[in-house]
Amino acid sequence: MRARLAEWIVLLRPGDWLVLVGALALCVLSALTLWRGGAPDKAVVRAGGKVFAEVGLARAQILEVPGPLGVTRIEIAPGRARVAADPGPRQYCVRQGWLTRSGAVAICAPNQVSLSLAGGAADYDSLNY
Numbered sequence: 001m002r003a004r005l006a007e008w009i010v011l012l013r014p015g016d017w018l019v020l021v022g023a024l025a026l027c028v029l030s031a032l033t034l035w036r037g038g039a040p041d042k043a044v045v046r047a048g049g050k051v052f053a054e055v056g057l058a059r060a061q062i063l064e065v066p067g068p069l070g071v072t073r074i075e076i077a078p079g080r081a082r083v084a085a086d087p088g089p090r091q092y093c094v095r096q097g098w099l100t101r102s103g104a105v106a107i108c109a110p111n112q113v114s115l116s117l118a119g120g121a122a123d124y125d126s127l128n129y
Contacts, residue, residue, distance in 0.1 A: 040102040041119025043081040045074055048112050057081065057117075067111035074115055083108060083115055 012020075045053045047065050055061065055076055062084070063074040070087035080100045083093040088110040096106045105116040 039079065039119070040100070040104075040117035042117070043074070043076055043099075044116045044118050046114045046116075052113075054118075065113050067108070067113045069111045072108055072111050072113040081115060081117060082106070083113075086111055086113070 040057055042054055042056050044051060045055070045063060045065055047067055052065055053063055055063065057076060057079050059076075060078065061076045063076065065072045065074060067087070072083060072087070072093075073085040075082050075084040077098075080098045082098045083096070083106050086094050086108045088108050090110075093106040093108040093113075093115070099106060099115065099117050102117055102119055105114060107114045
């Protein structure tokens with residue numbers, strides 16, 4: 001197998017290498033540009049199915065959201081947000097960590113609290129998620 005590969009590589013000329021390197025650079029550039037999604041503008045916090053707060057992601061702040069099990073603490077930092085603490089038993093929403101992309105969601109189901117990032121172009125929507 002290696003002998004055939006070596007024979008094939010010897011046949012490539014400098015122009016062929018230039019085209020291969022250019023194609024690889026184009027693929028990497030396209031992936032970085034097209035797959036990053038839009039930057040979020042705000043965080044939407046819901047409690048009990050109703051909007052509790054809509055806050056911008058420009059400055060750092062902490063929200064205390066009441067729920068049936070207790071208080072969920074949401075931390076906002078410039079350009080990102082996370083559920084810092086939740087009284088729920090499994091801590092799935094806390095384990096998600098920082099949400100940085102538009103359309104990202106952390107749901108604390110037992111406490112009926114959710115955090116979602118909005119604005120910009122979402123990476124996905126409910127139809128293809």
